[in-house]
Amino acid sequence: MPEGDSVYRQCKMLREALKGQVLESSDLRVPTLATTDLSGRTVMDVVPRGKHILIRLSAAPNADELRSGAEPLTLHSHLMMDGTWRVFERAGTSRDSGERAASASSGTSPAVRGRRGRQPYRRYASVRSRAEARTPLSADVSIGQGSHTIRAILRTATVDAIGFDVKDVRLVPTRLEDQELVGYLGPDILGPDWDVDEALRRLRAQPDRAIGTALMDQRNLAGIGNVYRVEVLFMTRTNPWAPAGSIPDAKLVEIVKLAHKLLNLNRDRPLRSTVGHPATGRPLFWAYGHYDQPCRRCGTRLKRGEIDDAAPSITEPRDPAAVQHLRQIAWCPRCQGADS
Numbered sequence: 001m002p003e004g005d006s007v008y009r010q011c012k013m014l015r016e017a018l019k020g021q022v023l024e025s026s027d028l029r030v031p032t033l034a035t036t037d038l039s040g041r042t043v044m045d046v047v048p049r050g051k052h053i054l055i056r057l058s059a060a061p062n063a064d065e066l067r068s069g070a071e072p073l074t075l076h077s078h079l080m081m082d083g084t085w086r087v088f089e090r091a092g093t094s095r096d097s098g099e100r101a102a103s104a105s106s107g108t109s110p111a112v113r114g115r116r117g118r119q120p121y122r123r124y125a126s127v128r129s130r131a132e133a134r135t136p137l138s139a140d141v142s143i144g145q146g147s148h149t150i151r152a153i154l155r156t157a158t159v160d161a162i163g164f165d166v167k168d169v170r171l172v173p174t175r176l177e178d179q180e181l182v183g184y185l186g187p188d189i190l191g192p193d194w195d196v197d198e199a200l201r202r203l204r205a206q207p208d209r210a211i212g213t214a215l216m217d218q219r220n221l222a223g224i225g226n227v228y229r230v231e232v233l234f235m236t237r238t239n240p241w242a243p244a245g246s247i248p249d250a251k252l253v254e255i256v257k258l259a260h261k262l263l264n265l266n267r268d269r270p271l272r273s274t275v276g277h278p279a280t281g282r283p284l285f286w287a288y289g290h291y292d293q294p295c296r297r298c299g300t301r302l303k304r305g306e307i308d309d310a311a312p313s314i315t316e317p318r319d320p321a322a323v324q325h326l327r328q329i330a331w332c333p334r335c336q337g338a339d340s
């Protein structure tokens with residue numbers, strides 16, 4: 001499940017592959033951007049902001065041929081529950097050809113074979129985790145006939161960066177990033193502007209909200225998803241439904257600092273671990289996903305709970321789609337039974 005750490009890794013992969021490269025073509029498969037042509041623009045940077053991905057592009061090189069505005073643009077996307085960006089090397093690039101020639105003598109091919117034995121792409125070197133590589137490549141990815149989940153393709157001379165199932169694909173002038181895209185976010189846990197005091201201030205500003213809900217509200221602090229919520233609340237023995245205002249200051253500081261520590265620990269790991277040592281094979285958690293299993297601290301059976309992430313805040317009316325925001329959490333009724 002994409003959270004701040006996985007978005008950070010995705011941006012790192014995209015930055016390594018695209019930064020400084022000129023786009024040969026683009027294919028944005030959302031209705032509002034279907035005719036947009038980003039070719040000729042240079043990728044200036046790829047920046048994570050909470051759980052948002054910002055791909056910053058230069059101004060178009062030739063103002064006379066503009067269809068999407070002359071100024072620098074930012075391509076926004078969000079992974080939500082199951083989106084992912086992947087980078088594939090294009091066949092026939094010099095690096096690919098060289099490696100293929102080298103492997104010919106050993107009898108193996110580094111290329112990923114398409115359905116008809118073609119070798120359209122080789123997995124980009126940075127795509128290492130199973131999750132990131134789980135969708136099989138097919139020969140027709142390149143011409144857009146094969147995968148209905150593709151929402152964006154950015155092509156350079158050497159790679160295709162492809163956004164599968166990415167959500168909220170939008171293009172805005174870079175100067176309006178804050179205004180239109182991410183200005184409402186609280187301090188970014190993995191960002192250069194991380195500000196623990198500001199995050200605490202925002203959490204305290206709504207004392208009646210359940211802490212479990214408040215931690216997920218990206219307006220308070222950006223980057224936490226359901227996994228880290230469950231883990232941080234378990235590790236700090238905090239009841240998920242305790243009103244933020246009932247939690248002693250020292251405990252609230254502990255919660256926020258632990259979230260910061262865990263996301264930073266995991267930001268460069270392909271598999272998450274919150275238990276103190278790196279995970280191999282599968283992610284390692286104290287409580288997340290461990291419903292009905294004994295608490296690793298006290299032995300009590302962990303309970304499955306539901307928490308409503310659309311619960312009304314003080315400043316905004318209830319989201320009419322609230323039912324879609326019910327999330328499953330695991331918690332220990334003994335360790336986390338008290339309100340603080």
Ligand SMILES: [Zn+2]
Nearest residue numbers: 295298332335
């Ligand atoms: Zn327990």
